[in-house]
Amino acid sequence: MGRRRAAASVGLIxxxxxVMGVxxxxASWWPLPGVYGREAGTLRSVSATVVESAPCGSSTAGDLLEMTVDGEKVRARYDGCGHSRGRQLRVRIPxxxxxxxTALPAGSGEGNSGADLRTRLSWxxxxxxxxxxxxxxxxxxRWIFDRPSA
Structure with a gap:
């Protein structure tokens, strides 16, 4: 009788x-933007110069960058801190x-969906x-404790 109960529990587990694995x-593939070209082109990569360095710590807005976009000088905050003034960075912007x-580091966001996918699959x-x-x-x-004693 114990074997039938164990076989039934294995049949359910x-x-x-x-199903949980599937x-x-x-779920790991569903919400990932940028895979297979979805939403491709929402970010582009440009070169920027650090104009004002922000100290790293709590509640800092990030470094201030200046970049040339379509012939115009544009300033934006960087999703990072502590870079020296005048440093050239490769960033991704809308x-x-x-x-x-906010400008993102060049290897992040939707442009780096391969690494995001690897991280999600690892988790x-x-x-x-x-x-x-x-x-x-x-x-x-169950197998150990439900066995009949000899």
Whole structure:
């Protein structure tokens, strides 16, 4: 009788783990912008010069950058701090930089979806391994403690 109950619990745990794995992988791919060309071109890369350096610490707005965009000098805050004045940086800005915006480091944001995808998949695999390990320990616990004594 104990073996039937153990087989029934395994029959419920394994499909549950498989469904959870599929859901986790689907969730990791779903909200990622920039994969397969979606929303491509929303950011463009330009060269900028640090005009005002902001100290790194709590509640700093970031360094002030100056860049030439479509023949016009534009100033924007940088998503970073502590760069020396006059330093040249490669940054990503909106394709249409109208209004106030924040410049991003060149290797970040939607333009770097490959690294974002690798990071997400790594977290999904770690989570899936934890769930599978938990399910396996439940199966072992039941197998060990539900065995009839000889």
């Amino acid at each position: 394994l499909p549950t783990l498989m 859901v986790l992988v689907a 394709a249409d930089p109208a209004g106030k915006f 999904v695999l770690v989570t899936l391994a934890g769930v599978a390990g938990g399910g396996y320990s439940l199966m072992l616990r």
